[in-house]
Amino acid sequence: MPRKKLVPPKKSSLVEKNNAFHEDAPVEIEVVVFDENTVKSELVGSIKTMKKYIDNEKINLVFVNNLTEPHIIEEFGNYFHIDPLLMEDAVSVTDIPTVQESGDQMLLTLKLMSFKASGELISHHIGLILGEYYVIVFKDSENKIFEELKTRIENSKSKSRMKKPDYLFYLLIDSVIDTFYSVVNEIDNIIDRMEVILVERPQSDYIHNLYRIKQPMSEMRGIIYPIREALHNIVQGDYRLIEDETIPFLHDVKDHMNNIVHMFDSSRDTLSDLLEINNSNTNNRLNGTMKILTIITTLFIPLTLITGIYGMNFKNMPELSWQWGYPTILGIMLLTAGGMYLFMKRKKLL
Amino acid sequence: MPRKKLVPPKKSSLVEKNNAFHEDAPVEIEVVVFDENTVKSELVGSIKTMKKYIDNEKINLVFVNNLTEPHIIEEFGNYFHIDPLLMEDAVSVTDIPTVQESGDQMLLTLKLMSFKASGELISHHIGLILGEYYVIVFKDSENKIFEELKTRIENSKSKSRMKKPDYLFYLLIDSVIDTFYSVVNEIDNIIDRMEVILVERPQSDYIHNLYRIKQPMSEMRGIIYPIREALHNIVQGDYRLIEDETIPFLHDVKDHMNNIVHMFDSSRDTLSDLLEINNSNTNNRLNGTMKILTIITTLFIPLTLITGIYGMNFKNMPELSWQWGYPTILGIMLLTAGGMYLFMKRKKLL
Amino acid sequence: MPRKKLVPPKKSSLVEKNNAFHEDAPVEIEVVVFDENTVKSELVGSIKTMKKYIDNEKINLVFVNNLTEPHIIEEFGNYFHIDPLLMEDAVSVTDIPTVQESGDQMLLTLKLMSFKASGELISHHIGLILGEYYVIVFKDSENKIFEELKTRIENSKSKSRMKKPDYLFYLLIDSVIDTFYSVVNEIDNIIDRMEVILVERPQSDYIHNLYRIKQPMSEMRGIIYPIREALHNIVQGDYRLIEDETIPFLHDVKDHMNNIVHMFDSSRDTLSDLLEINNSNTNNRLNGTMKILTIITTLFIPLTLITGIYGMNFKNMPELSWQWGYPTILGIMLLTAGGMYLFMKRKKLL
Amino acid sequence: MPRKKLVPPKKSSLVEKNNAFHEDAPVEIEVVVFDENTVKSELVGSIKTMKKYIDNEKINLVFVNNLTEPHIIEEFGNYFHIDPLLMEDAVSVTDIPTVQESGDQMLLTLKLMSFKASGELISHHIGLILGEYYVIVFKDSENKIFEELKTRIENSKSKSRMKKPDYLFYLLIDSVIDTFYSVVNEIDNIIDRMEVILVERPQSDYIHNLYRIKQPMSEMRGIIYPIREALHNIVQGDYRLIEDETIPFLHDVKDHMNNIVHMFDSSRDTLSDLLEINNSNTNNRLNGTMKILTIITTLFIPLTLITGIYGMNFKNMPELSWQWGYPTILGIMLLTAGGMYLFMKRKKLL
Amino acid sequence: MPRKKLVPPKKSSLVEKNNAFHEDAPVEIEVVVFDENTVKSELVGSIKTMKKYIDNEKINLVFVNNLTEPHIIEEFGNYFHIDPLLMEDAVSVTDIPTVQESGDQMLLTLKLMSFKASGELISHHIGLILGEYYVIVFKDSENKIFEELKTRIENSKSKSRMKKPDYLFYLLIDSVIDTFYSVVNEIDNIIDRMEVILVERPQSDYIHNLYRIKQPMSEMRGIIYPIREALHNIVQGDYRLIEDETIPFLHDVKDHMNNIVHMFDSSRDTLSDLLEINNSNTNNRLNGTMKILTIITTLFIPLTLITGIYGMNFKNMPELSWQWGYPTILGIMLLTAGGMYLFMKRKKLL
DSSP, rough: OOOOOOSSSSSSOEEEEOSSSSSSSSOOOEEEOOOOOOOOEEEEESSHHHHHHOOTSSEEEEESSSSOOHHHHHHHHTTTTOHHHHHHHOOOSSSSOOEEEEEEEEEEEEEEEETTSSSEEEEEEEEEEEOOSSSEEOOOOOTTTTHHHHHHHTTTOOOOGGGGGGHHHHHHHHHHHHHHHOOOOHHHHHHHHHHHHHHTTTTTHHHHHHHHHHHHHHHHHHHHHHHHHHHHHHHSSSTTTTOGHHHHHHHHHHHHHHHHHHHHHHHHHHHHHHHHHHHHHHHHHHHHHHHHHHHHHHHHHHHHHHHTTTTTSSSOOHHHHHHHHHHHHHHHHHHHHHHHHHHHHTTTOO | OOOOOOOOEEEEEEEEEOOOTTTOOOEEEEEEEEOSSSSEEEEEESSSHHHOOOOOTTEEEEEEOOOOOOOHHHHHHHHHOOOOHHHHHOOTTTOOEEEEEEEEEEEEEEEEEEEEEEEEEEEEEEEEEOOSSSEEEEEOOOOOTHHHHHHHHHHTTGGGGGGOOOHHHHHHHHHHHHHHHHHHHHHHHEEEEEHHHHHHHEEEEOOOHHHHHHHHHHHHHHHHHHHHHHHHHHHHSTTTSSSSGGHHHHHHHHHHHHHHHHHHHHHHHHHHHHHHHHHHHHHHHHHHHHHHHHHHHHHHHHHHHHHHTOOOOSOOOOHSTTTTTHHHHHHHHEEEHHHHHHHHHHHHHH | OOOOOOOOOSSSSSSSEEEEEOSSSEEEEEEEEEOOOEEEEEEEHHHHHHHHHOOOTEEEEEEEEEEEHHHHHHHHHHHHTTHHHHHHHHOOOOOOOOOETTTEEEEEEEEEEETTTTSSSEEEEEEEESSSSSSEEOOTTTEEEETTHHHHHHHTTTTGSOOOOHHHHHHHHHHHHHHHHHHHHHHHHHHHHHHHHHHHHHTTTHHHHHHHHHHHHHHHHHHHHHHEEEEEEEHOOTTSSSSSHHHHHHHHHHHHHHHHHHHHHHHHHHHHHHHHHHHHHHHHHHHHHHHHHHHHHHHHHHHHHHHHHHTTOOOOHHHHTTHHHHHHHHHHHHOOOOOOHHHHHHHHHO | OOOSSSSSSSOOOSSSOOSSOSSSSSSSSEEEEOOOEEEEEEEEEEEHHHHHHOOOSSSEEEEEEEEHHHHHHHHHHHHHOOOOEEEEEHHHSSOOOEEEEETTEEEEEEEEEEOOTTOOEEEEEEEEOSSEEEEEEEEOTTTOOHHHHHHHHHSTOOGGGGOOOOHHHHHHHHHHHHHHHOOOOOHHHHHHHHHHHHHHOOTTTOOHHHHHHHHHHHHHHHHHHHHHHHHHHHHHHTTTTTTTGGGGHHHHHHHHHHHHHHHHHHHHHHHHHOOOOOOOOOOOHHHHHHHHHHHEEEEHHHHHHHHHTTTTOOSHHHHHSSSSSSHHHHHHHHHHHHHHHHHHHHTTTT | OOOSSSSSOOOSEEEEESOOSSSSOOEEEEEEEEEEOOEEEESSSSHHHHHHHHTTTTTTEEEEOOOHHHHHHHHEEEEEEEEHHHHHHHHOOTSOOOEEETTTEEEEEEEEEEOOOOOOEEEEEEEEEEEEEEEEEEETTTTOHHHHHHHHHSSSSSSGHHHHHHHHHHHHHHHHHHHHHHHHHOHHHHHHHHHHHHHTTTTTTOOHHHHHHHHHHHHHHHHHHHHHHHHHHHHHHHHHHOGGHHHHHHHHHHHHHHHHHHHHHHHHHHHHHHHHHHHHHHHHHHHHHHHHHHHHHHHHHHHHHHHHHOOOOOOOOOOHHTTHHHHHHHHHHHHHHHHHHHHHHHHHOO
């Protein structure tokens, strides 16, 4: 993981909302068709070409990148007999994560979070549709997290080769959830670094830095809580397409998500504490400033009064003509300063 | 969307409570009667005329504007056999959104929110009654949001032409919910602009501006949460008039409402953060002021003491007659100022 | 509604706890016996007289004022076969509102809230017992809110004349709930007036005024939430004495209570905001004071130093004998003041 | 109730945790055996003697004081066939209140709270075991609250004489719950007195006094909430030993507990408000101090500058030789002071 | 329990996350095989050797220390027919405590918390797998808390010798839960000491000390709440391997956990209060400082003005030549100081 700068970047938010697929990028469809014995993987440019590869006797894993054009969405949905409402939600990048079942399909929408090299956090939409003989993945072309999974499928000994599409569905979810660990860890690191700064350099106000962390965490909460709930629903719910033997695996993913939420909540607690500490630092700085002002004033003002008295122009001020008047007064001033010093000592100012 | 002023208007609340239909405006009834083959749309001035158009073999969409006169309410309710309690709630503009079923009708009350050109947020009451062969819409005459829907119905290929009234009911709800997106977005924009101001111009206190946003959001929460719950009840509840095949559409509307609530909650979180930042800005301003005061005092008070000493009128002050007394003292004063500067440097005041 | 003073009265609480019936006032019993055809209304002084009027073939509405004497309570309870525990709760003025069923009776305890002319809020206990052929109302003699209901019953066309006692029970509840609207509205007005004061005259601290509103609202919450729950229980619960056809009416009352709670919660939110604004005002006042102090000090202290320097009595201070020394120094002082002014401008103090 | 001192005692907590029975005090067993016709009451020193009095044809009320010795606990438990786990919980003074059923017994553990003469709040453990023909009460010997109940049982007309042990069980619970009213009332009084102090003497900080009340309330919450829940469980639960006809009595006790919790919560709300008021008082004191400082500085510093100017020793200062120079300058100083006064007036400082 | 230092150590967190078994330490397996008549206890170095001792006719208690090597995990899991997912969770040290059942096994993961001599709090992972004829304990080799349990088993009269493995499972849980009491007690002590410091020495800011306690408590909450829930699930759930007669014992453990959570929550409340007190102390210190500043300024500035006036060099200042001018002015200065003193007295500054 690349080292982040100690203080997060000046941008107001760590999360760059990536609320649209790459609109200018062309639709890309990648088809991986496999069964126990064979694997075939193709990158195709159109739905027409895709149809040639789909084989409903085998398991079909279809990656669809950058799908934004309405008529292609419709054509694609028609081919797989996907309910238009479900299809719309599958490619809608602004919605919160959720799980739905409709007819012969089941849809789970997720978000993928990752840190950019510049230290910003970005979120990508991912839609997974599970059908009788296929799993369709809607994603952004930039998104490479399923590469490793493809490699595993190509290995003929992979467990997924002998299982139904719902096991593949589980593997895809698992790949996404795994990425949250590193994000939550990175946030934990950023917060730890802020803590060190707050304790070691209490002279500055870090409110803006702290809120630059808090804002994306607030958005993240809106992502990881719904995902946890969606996974909970899958495990509890009686989804027709999920085989009983796949439930323990999904249960395990749900437990991972639970751990992530737990780590995240713990980070949020710490961040709240840091805000309090920052606040306390501000108050202490004010206290420190006022103490200095008070000490200086208390020490010098009485002395200034004394000099004022002997600066008066009265004709008849006998002290002025005394031989030792001046050193006596200087002595008195020293004694006054000492007295003030003791007074402040007693008042716990020093 | 029209640009809003950077700082919201001075009025105490962004929401102008429109808690009454246009009382001086006359009741207007608009009837749209249609089936698969025909559409007839009429604007009528009385219930008597209305009765001529209603055809219980077809679907009747009845818009009732500005209904406030008790005897017309009663007459209207009697014609459609609406329970008086239900009828009362349908036209009661102060109640919170809710769903009820009574006898052969089902009532859903909603609020329509919109920004006025002046930047104020206003809410309008909308009551929807679904019956066997009709949907009645109680609204304010100003309210034009269903125009587009009427145009769609007039199109003979519209899906709504082949469906039952419950599908029309769904379309009406959908039209209302859609308007919330722009309101929530606009609030998000206002908050974003406030955030920029708070970060860039921390010299002022924006508490009143922030509460001018917070107040209407507090009222909005009292509208969108009950609407979400009402939609949830419709989807879950076993309402006799809602066909099974319409449920997925209502489910979709409920999910939209969920997203709106989610966006709204996120805005509220941000607003809370802004209040904290504003608070922190205030403390920092105080800190800054105190620092200047302390620096000035610390630098000048000791020097003033020195001038005071040599302003004393003692006869016997040898320094006064020294040739280089004056420049020496000026030098000492410079050294003192330098010492104070270092002292403040060490105390992290500079 | 009488105008309240702008700032609430100095008393620590707006709610005067009226936790006892008028003990010195004599027990008063008022009996209204009616059926579809006849109404008879009598004010009697003793239970013995009362018995003569009670007719268990008709509906008996019995108002009992100021019932505190134990043996009368027992005698009364025995006559109507009321369970002693239920009877005790019916006249117990300190308990929170609740609903109970015991044997052939059902008890609902409520509180009546009202503003005194002096602007104070007082609460009165009301106990309603519903039996087979009667409804008993325990209340304070001062309490006149059921007068209008009595008049309506005397009207031979009144719906209540043709219904069972449970409908009468509903009408009584409705009369009580209606009074809450004006109380909640009045609180809303008081809060609105406080808001205007806080925004227009931020120079004072209103913490005590605000808490004088907050305290009674805290007590009110302890009344309206339990009432809402009691009504909810009546609607949900399977109470033997409540006919199915009365449920929609009670449902309607419950919805009214919901609206009241909603309005009340909204007022509490606003009050919280006002407390924050008041707090912010206090901080801003401090900031303002400190700014003035800093400006005055910054402008005058350096000038005072200059005068101090030329007030020193060194023999050899050439500037003193210059022809234009004095005006030059005055000029330097003006320049210094100008410099300080610019310095403060840059530090955003002015 | 004895008058408490206005400000609570300096001890850090009002609750003295009495987390052990009087260990040095000897075990005391008091047996009250009764049926409809006879009552026999004995104070015995050992379990052996006790056995002679127990009569399983009658109702046996057994008070056990200061039971801490393990072998006596075992012997006692064996005699009544009490499950060791239940027996252990019955005498365990540190646990939170709870209800359990095991075999033929049912255990309810409670806490008794009371104010000591010195104004401190102490809590005592009470364990109640209900069996077929007996109720056993584990308590501290100091604890005299059941004396009145014993007297009532000795009265041959007492209802308890004709009922089963579960009614006795109810009476014992009722005796304990009743004591909470006075404790909650006393807390309410202490808080009311603090409120008066806070409003009338805002010059001091009462944070430590307020937390000295808050701490024991926090501990009390840990007692009264579990008791309410335990009573709720008894009423709801299907406990074999509780007869149906005793349920309404226990329901009544539960309602009392509800009222106590309600009063307690209301006190806690008020205490929170007092903490806020105290906080606000502190801020206002700071504001007041700063105002004085600013007024004094603003009035005197400019005048001091004027005297500084005419204290300079320039040769050529024509004003100094003017006949009316001195009174003119005094006049100018008065005008300056007046100007500063108006300036502060405008800035709302005065 | 060793005395802790009054102020906790400077480390940022009291909890040292021990999120890995001792990786460099070798796997150690300890087998205790027993039935009513015989006990055999062996420390073995490999799974192969272990297999010789396991006797599925008896109860097998297997302690596995430092298990981190994947192939040993697999081999171990295969031997006991443990589901790989369950096995993975059993040795996964980062997960939150939970209970699961899979096939013929049941897994409970716990954390053991303890204070190091240096005053730091550390947490260790413990995994318990209950099978038909065995209980497996995964732990760290450092962990000695089950030593006492082993000794008890070796005693031929031990109850565990006559029971099924689920009773052993209960004993193991009980041993772990017991250690929480001392940890919670120690935290309570640390907080009590902090309270004393805060009250007795309010001159310092203890925010960092308080957060050094708060942070580990936040992490502890993430451990003890899930454990309570896991125990609750075991008691409620219908786990095949838990005999009905063991439920009361587990219920007892759950009640202990409830008490621990209750004590912990109470500590957290107190800590919150301490943070408030600390905050209040800071404000009071500021108030104190400002008071001194104001007193000094108010007393001396007016006197300085007087000396300034009589330090002016006007030719015509008659007072200067008066015989008693000087003492008169000194007298006036004393009176002014007295007046200022009275002024501050009235303003409650002194």
